[in-house]
Amino acid sequence: MQVFSFDTEPRSRPTLGLVALQVDERIEADFRQLLPASVDLMVTRIPSGRDVTPQTLAQMEADLPQAAALLPGTVDFDVIGYGCTSGAAQIGPDRVASGLRNGARCTHVSEPVSALVAACRALGLHRLALLSPYVDTVSERLRAVLSHHGIETPVFGSFNEAEEARVARITPGSVARAARALAPAAPVSPVDALFLSCTNLNTLPVVPTLEREIGLPVLSSNLVLAWHMLRLSGASGLTLDCVLTSPSRKAALT
Missing domain, CATH: 3.40.50.12500 (Rossmann fold)
Structure with missing residues (x-):
């Protein structure tokens, strides 16, 4: 086997993390359309119920840290977003932020509310x-x-x-x-x-x-979440x- 040397480079682009619902079929496609090519987006999923009820929404609070922890642990994210409007309203934005920060390193957090x-x-x-x-x-x-x-x-x-x-x-x-x-x-x-x-x-x-x-x-x-995450990251490209x-x-x- 021939062994080669290699160079490394620091991460220099704004990096966004997204916690999408297991059942969500839309948010990733919308984010690909909305976000500029100048930012990196990394996505993980969180367990979510077949039906949307106050109980299934509240359950996601316990799963937020583990879902966020499945994002690359070596990355310091500029922003991590939680992709559920009703879940953010049910759990509360502050508790969503706490759950995300317990699972991954990030400067800012957001959710649709x-x-x-x-x-x-x-x-x-x-x-x-x-x-x-x-x-x-x-x-x-x-x-x-x-x-x-x-x-x-x-x-x-x-x-x-x-x-x-x-x-x-x-x-x-x-x-x-x-x-x-x-x-x-x-x-x-x-x-x-x-x-x-x-x-x-x-x-x-x-x-x-x-x-x-x-x-x-x-x-x-999805429109306001993508805009807010970009704004918090300091990136441009979606107004x-x-x-x-x-x-x-x-x-x-x-």
Whole structure:
């Protein structure tokens, strides 16, 4: 056997970690579309129930450290994100952050709830039309957490589906039809933005069209999470251009 010498190089690119749900079929594809090539993304999975209930969501808190620990242990991550909107609302952003930090080394953490709050503050949004795929007991927790942060959801609709596998099969067309019914076009709309909740819901294909039709910002779980993680990392490349209806909004989010 011939043995060769080799050189090594330090890690110099922003590095993001993502804890995706075992049942999630959407978030990785969306992140590949949203994140620039200038950052590295490493993904692990966390056990999650077949049905989405407050109990199955709460169970993930115990599994967060172990899931995060399956990310490369030699990497100091700029940001680690937990990819579950309802789980973040049920467990609580602070407890999610603690669980992730107990499993991996990182400078910042995020999840869709904190990301949405940050995006709303950047854009000056206070009243959302919320579209959720889930049953009332799950959705009401999210609405209560948002209200605690000063974000009201006076307009709310749901597909009322508990099974994650069926949520992943909901078509973008179904999302668009429900969203149009929820959020009448500005200036008559009683809200100042539309939020499409759930990392496993196929929302990205319809976001630009919905924005043009209703004249309001349209945000989704994966969109705000990717943006927030990039912002926390100090990287550039995603300014939510595809969901901005004015240059002033674009400037606020860069």
